[in-house]
Amino acid sequence: MSQIQACRLCGSAVSGTALSLGDQPISNRLPLQGDGDGTAPVYPLNIVVCTSCGLPQLEHNLAAEEHFHDDYTYVSGASSTWVEHCRDYAGQLVRDFGLGPGDLVVEAGSNDGTLLRFFAEAGVRVLGVEPSGNVAEIARASGIPTLTAFFNEETARNIVESQGRPKLFIGNNVLAHVPDTDGFLQAARDLITHDGALCFEFPHFTRILTHRYFDTIYHEHYCYLGVGPLSAWAKTHGMVVADVQPQSTHGGSLRLFLEKQGRPVGEAAQGRIDRYLAEESELAGAAPWQQLEHWLGDWRSRFRGTVSELRSAGKTVAAYAAASKATVLSNYLGLTANDVEWCCDASPLKQGRLIPGANIPIVVPATLRDDPPDAIIAFAWNIFDEIADVVAANVVQETLLIRPLPEIETRTVGGGAQ
Known part of the structure; x- marks a missing residue:
């Protein structure tokens, strides 16, 4: 990994670090369950901004081959x-x-x-x-x-x-x-x-x-x-x-x-x-990126509090959709399999793998019926309604569905909930 020296689009100078999400694993490189100890290499995930054309971009480069390869899991x-x-x-x-x-x-x-x-x-x-x-x-x-x-x-x-x-x-x-x-x-x-x-x-x-x-x-x-x-x-x-x-x-x-x-x-x-x-x-x-980083610190505390309250009350927490967002969210929040027991995903390419860094197992959607949780985090919050429909169709008991962004939002689905 190397630090960029100029804007990727116009070649001009870039700012110093405007936002940092810490060190994170590669989002779509999902390790197989039972393959090694589950550790994944991590790299800085920071934003800088071009001082000329204004393009926000990553401060560091990873070779494209690290992302796009014959074991790519997004379809x-x-x-x-x-x-x-x-x-x-x-x-x-x-x-x-x-x-x-x-x-x-x-x-x-x-x-x-x-x-x-x-x-x-x-x-x-x-x-x-x-x-x-x-x-x-x-x-x-x-x-x-x-x-x-x-x-x-x-x-x-x-x-x-x-x-x-x-x-x-x-x-x-x-x-x-x-x-x-x-x-x-x-x-x-x-x-x-x-x-x-x-x-x-x-x-x-x-x-x-x-x-x-x-x-x-x-x-x-x-x-x-x-x-x-x-x-x-x-x-x-x-x-x-x-x-x-x-x-x-x-x-x-x-x-x-x-x-x-x-x-x-x-x-x-x-x-x-x-x-x-x-x-x-x-x-x-x-x-504006520096302001976002400040807001995120407070949001992280509040979201961690939501999950901790559920776990302290003896509730089981799972997740749906092992999208790239799941990697970023779980690693930034510090969630692991101790917090989120598993994550459903419809893609066969992802099932049987782990969310990198968090080591949350990725399972088939039928797990919703076979092992119904009390709460589900919708990692792919951008298709929240689609996930809500899938969960409602597969769980009998009332289940709390949690949308992380743009604010923490909850909805009860299943069990006749409206």
Whole structure:
């Protein structure tokens, strides 16, 4: 691991540490139960802010190969909420860009092909680029052509030679996963047709600050994106931010389109862009991150108190969804298997493993019926309603469901609770 010397996007100087979440394990590297002593290496998890373009980003670099490999455990299709989002997403882009059989859509970080499947069903040619071999194979097995590779300049050349140029290049919650943000964007810009577009979805960095979604911060996310930094990049690289559309995913995301300069930006789109630029300007610099760190100290004490009260009363506490958020939350809170007995997850790739650092066993959802707990922490709070429905359908007794963020919230489900 190395400390960065310059901004990943524009190369300018960065601030000192603006927020520290301490030393944390890699969020998606889930050890197998019974494999070794369960210890996981930890690395600093700190935020710095670019003094020029304003991009918040990690203070240290871990090689991308540490995150994306043949034992990667996240699959897009495991969440019904996310699948429906992808269905609507693809439908909108097919309509808005008039995509048909003669067009190609390339997605970087395409995972198991969930999003591309909906383009393919609409008759559009698709190609996925996924560095994690195990999930790339899942995509290919379902009929989605997928390269097992990191997207970069070399991969872009290979795509042009074998497939032609795409009209649409998608990076769906992937741009933040790139150590060389500038190089990735340049390769994507040079890949698309002259009338094509780059489309990125990402959690908006302002939501981390205003809604305290700090568990979006983990080593896999090298930077925390916004309209301002990408607009500054576009101006110096022959592109323009063509539109920004709000999304409800991940607690508040943006869908941002970059097109080559010379194409007009609509009045409504420009209004949205200007609003987001104004919002980001009010949260610029290191100070808002320092304020978040102060709030988190109090929140940690309160959440630990909630769990301690339940355990002291003889209540069993479990969790649902072993997402990356679970690693960040449990390690920041100092929760272990002594506090949280197990965590359900629908993904077979995660079952039989442990949440790193916390060593909380990851089990099948049927455990809700077989070993019903008194309380469940919804680690993936961004799909809280989906988790509430799953828990209610699987438990007979009344069960306390706890949402950690943006504030501690509880809901009673099961046992006829409304």
